[in-house]
Amino acid sequence: MARRSTLINIDPDDLIYPYFVVSGNKVRARINNFPGIYRLSIDELLKDIRSLELLGLTKVLIFGMPDKKDLLGTGAYSEDSIVASAVRKIKENFPRLIVMTDVCLCAYTTHGHCGILKGPGIELDNQKTLKALASIALSHAGAGADWVAPSAMAKGQVSAIRKTLDKNGFRKTRILGYSAKFASNFYGPFRNAAGSSPKVGDRTGYQLNYRDANAALNEIAADIKEEADMVMIKPALAYLDIIKQAKHKFSHPLAAYNVSGEYAMVKAYVGSRGQGLGAGEEKNIVLEILTGIKRAGADYIISYHAKDVARWLKE
Numbered sequence: 001m002a003r004r005s006t007l008i009n010i011d012p013d014d015l016i017y018p019y020f021v022v023s024g025n026k027v028r029a030r031i032n033n034f035p036g037i038y039r040l041s042i043d044e045l046l047k048d049i050r051s052l053e054l055l056g057l058t059k060v061l062i063f064g065m066p067d068k069k070d071l072l073g074t075g076a077y078s079e080d081s082i083v084a085s086a087v088r089k090i091k092e093n094f095p096r097l098i099v100m101t102d103v104c105l106c107a108y109t110t111h112g113h114c115g116i117l118k119g120p121g122i123e124l125d126n127q128k129t130l131k132a133l134a135s136i137a138l139s140h141a142g143a144g145a146d147w148v149a150p151s152a153m154a155k156g157q158v159s160a161i162r163k164t165l166d167k168n169g170f171r172k173t174r175i176l177g178y179s180a181k182f183a184s185n186f187y188g189p190f191r192n193a194a195g196s197s198p199k200v201g202d203r204t205g206y207q208l209n210y211r212d213a214n215a216a217l218n219e220i221a222a223d224i225k226e227e228a229d230m231v232m233i234k235p236a237l238a239y240l241d242i243i244k245q246a247k248h249k250f251s252h253p254l255a256a257y258n259v260s261g262e263y264a265m266v267k268a269y270v271g272s273r274g275q276g277l278g279a280g281e282e283k284n285i286v287l288e289i290l291t292g293i294k295r296a297g298a299d300y301i302i303s304y305h306a307k308d309v310a311r312w313l314k315e
């Protein structure tokens with residue numbers, strides 16, 4: 001009898017590719033410390049997605065950068081927000097692509113925190129934040145997003161969004177909870193991309209302490225109870241133990257975010273254009289990393305290397 005292979009393969013269907021969208025036309029702007037990733041205007045985004053589909057990728061995660069920020073992050077929930085506009089165009093042109101959107105306030109608030117603040121300090125007003133997150137999610141669902149992904153780490157964000165979506169006829173829009181999101185040192189390039197660094201203080205008030213594995217598992221349990229269709233662990237590499245425990249404990253669909261600093265670390269290691277280790281080595285390193293994340297238990301991986309991987313798998 002043939003023995004079934006237990007080897008793990010990375011498949012383009014496992015991967016989710018993030019995009020950073022800005023207003024304007026023909027914008028393809030480099031980002032500090034983030035080689036190979038660009039801020040794209042919607043026209044450029046659509047071109048890029050065409051090549052992404054040709055590579056066999058099926059899922060994207062959309063982040064937006066508004067023209068103007070304010071205290072309440074209102075740019076995030078207007079009907080013509082940058083993300084809602086991008087999603088509408090994507091769905092018009094690529095109806096089969098699975099579109100996920102990030103639901104957070106940090107790129108839209110002047111203070112750069114993930115929610116609405118209570119007062120002059122940096123403490124979040126949870127109720128007001130939940131209301132804002134629910135309207136953001138609703139505007140994305142209205143534009144055609146298949147999945148909304150709340151990343152603010154506000155208490156009760158999944159159930160607040162679920163209720164609002166259901167009440168407005170979006171029962172089929174699914175929720176990816178950024179359930180175990182650590183206050184990590186690996187988000188630097190992303191914050192350059194989204195212009196979302198906190199102006200005062202840090203995010204340790206609402207993101208998880210990486211020394212606390214139990215808190216992470218409790219957050220995941222809470223999000224599943226709140227009916228998240230999938231849960232996420234973020235970052236991935238320093239958290240493989242959490243991924244593994246979560247998969248065993250909950251057997252719920254699980255995503256891992258191989259974040260910007262992890263990507264930039266690989267880029268720094270392999271160097272660029274023939275200096276350093278070169279492209280062949282980058283392929284081997286990235287496939288080893290992604291396989292490790294999948295082996296730990298991730299069903300889906302958000303990766304800035306997704307397009308490269310899809311290309312390498314075709315070679």
Ligand code: PBG
Nearest residue numbers: 104106151186187190259260261
């Ligand atoms: C916050 C958010 C962050 C990332 C995605 N959404 C980080 C943060 O600033 O706390 C990071 C992703 C990455 O580093 O690739 N809403």
